[in-house]
Amino acid sequence: MAEREHPADWERCAGCGALVYGKRWTRTLHVCPDCGHHGRLTAPQRLDQLLDPGTAEPLGAVPALHDPLGFVDSRPYAERLDRARADTGLDEAVLCAAGTVEGQPCVAAVMDFRFLGGSLGCGAGALVTHAARTALDRRVPLVLVTASGGARMQEGVLSLMQMAKTAQAMAELDEAGVLTVSVITDPTYGGVAASFAALADVILAEPGARMGFAGPRVVEQTTGETLPEGFQTAEFLLAHGMVDDVVPRVGLRPVLGRLLGLRTPTGPLPPGDADAILRAADDLAGCDPWQGVRLARHPERPSTLDYVRRLVDDFQELHGDRLTEDCPAIVAGTGRLAGTPVVLIGHHKGGSDLGERRRRNFGMAGPAGYRKANRLMRLAAKLGLPVVTLIDTPGAHPGPAAETGGQAAAIAENLRLMARLPVPVVAVLIGEGGSGGALALAVADRVLVCANGTYSVISPEGCAAILWKDARAAPAAAASLRLHPGDLLGLGVVDGIVPEPPDGAHRDHAAAADLLEAAVTAALHELIPWDPERLLADRRARFHRYGTGDRTGPTAADWSQS
Incomplete structure (x- = not known):
């Protein structure tokens, strides 16, 4: 039996x-x-799941007050602490260890909800700070796994101070250029959500995990409002721009491994192909500007995600502006282009499927898209990674929601930030380069345009309607605007032209990707060895001379010989 x-x-x-x-x-x-x-894991279980076997190195205890107020409610706080320690086998609500994830070194601070609801008190704050300073000393990324009901009431205002203490430790890592990653598990509320959990460079969340400052019951009782379905869940937070991605537990280690492996490019780079970029306007002589506009808009032309899938290894898309939403017209993330770690940002129109094109706003980004790009560029600057932008948009989204959301300010902030980024920036006009919506990703050290790309202050139709009083004059406007790649090169607005397959990139996505990779790699090969001072001085001089009649500066010959 x-x-x-x-x-x-x-x-x-x-x-x-x-x-x-x-x-x-x-x-x-x-x-x-x-x-x-996703059921809850204890802190030891979480470390076992995340860290490579045999690599965990526990971090020692740190001094902290454990009952600063002598607090008593129905039971003395000291008794509650003793019971929590006996029940969990932990000294505090945080367990810290150094180790590796997929071979990449890091320091991890993991919260355990079993210990007084993962509340943030003096001991927990001291441990998170200790983990951050260990990561700083070792110059390795910090991984935070959060699970908390909020601040620890029994420690009064001293528990409140742990929010500022841990935020300060995160700021020190920012200043030192050390990557930080938060993994949000269920639940993460109050003082933890409003301090170190929300301050990481990258915020990942498990499916269904809830995060917020005030819990849903408090929100409903305070406001009298009925909360929307899924309020404060990971999926809700992703849609509202608060987290970078929702990652199932089984996929967490590979995602962390990709992120923790980001490093400033060092050592010799693969040689650049000087012939990968056309640098003479005559190379495209005889092309019709209006035909070029039509090819730039072709619905089957490869857009950013099409190129990413073919060119970028270990791509990890990151979402959200941390304020309101995730704009689907802008794709942004990290990965490796020809082996070089980069931050890649681009407009994505959505391909030939009309529904997907509508969901992507036809590549017309709103303020959240430009703020997302801004956030990723600041991450690139922090980590010393080159930025590659792929531009393909009719223009910034013109709707009332975009205007009330601060469209002009979001674009202006990008222009200012890109002017001062201390890392190489390569921008490629892969399709349409429409007005300020395109320029917001194009303040770069090297600006390239595909052979059937365009760049203009306004669409030919818009120009024709305003100046010709007849939209049918669009072909004439296209010629007069000089938005053709050969004209752009002659004006000095672009540095080179990326060849395309015969009859256009839409005819052969694979060949178009190969040509784009060769061109971007050649530009990066030149720029990566430059120190920040040289990058900034050259970029400043480049944009200063536009419209002055001063054509001094690096020539095509200088570029090819540098």
């Missing part, structure tokens, strides 16, 4: 109530195989 399984061999899913066999529960990392609900 078969031995009856003990009830302890089964776990009940908190999401759907299903019973899951214990060994299967362990294999799925406490994720329900029926509904996908």
Whole structure:
């Protein structure tokens, strides 16, 4: 007769109530195989899951007050601490260790909700700060895994001070150029959400994890409002621009490995191909500007994600502006282009599918898109990574929501930031380069245009309607605006032209990607060895001379010989 399984061999899913066999529960990392609900992990379990086997190096204890107020409610706080320590086997609500994730070194600070609800008190704050300073000393990334109900009331205002203390530690890592990553687990509220959890360079969240300053019951009781479905969940936060991505637990290690492996490019670079970029306007003589406009707008022309899929290894898309939303017209993330770590940002029109093109606003970004780009460029500057932008937009989104959201200010902020980025910036007009919406990603050290790309202050139709009083004069306006790549090169607005397959990039995406990769690699090969002072001085001189009649500065010959 078969031995009856003990009830302890089964776990009940908190999401759907299903019973899951214990060994299967362990294999799925406490994720329900029926509904996908992510069960809570203890801090030791989390470290075991994240760090490579055998690499965990526990960080020692740090001094902290443990009962600063002598607080007593129905029980003395000291007794509550003793009980939490006995129940969890931990000294505090945070467990810290150094180790590696997919071979990449890091320091991890992991919260345990079992310990007084993961509340942030003096001891927890001291441990998070200690982990941050260890990461600073070792110059390795800091990974924070959060689970907390908020500040620890029994420690009064001193628990409040831990928010500022940990935020200060995060600022020190920013100043030193050390990557920080938060992993939001369920729940993350109050003082933790409003300090170190929200200050990381990259914020990942597990599916269904909730994060907010005030809990939903407090919000409803205070405002009297009925909250929307999924309020404060990871998916809600992603849609509203607050987190970079929602990552299932099984996929967390690979994502972290990609992020932790980002390094400032060092050592010899692969040689650039001087012939990958056309530098003479005569190379495109005889082309019709209006035909070029039509090809730049072709719905089957490759856009940013098409190029990313073919050219960028280990691409990790990052979302959101941390304020309001994630703009789908701008794609941004990190990866490796021809082996070089880069931050890549670009407009994405959505391909030939009309529904997807509408969802992407036809590549017309709103303020959140430009703020997302701004955030990623600041991350590039912090980590010393080159920036590559792919520009393909009719222009910035002109709707009332964009205007009330601060469209002009968002574009202006990008222009100012890009003018002072201390890292190489290469911009490529891969399709349409429409007005300020294009320029917001094009204040660069090297500006290239594809052979059928355009760059203009206004669309030919718009120009024709205003000046010719007849939209049918668009072909004439296209010629007069001199938006053709050969004209742009002659005006000094672009540095070179990226060749395309015969009859246009839409005919052969793979060949177009190869040509683009060769051109961008050649530009990066030249720029990466430059120090920030040289980059900034050259960029300043470049944009200063536009419209002055002064054509001094690096020539095509200087570029090819540098």
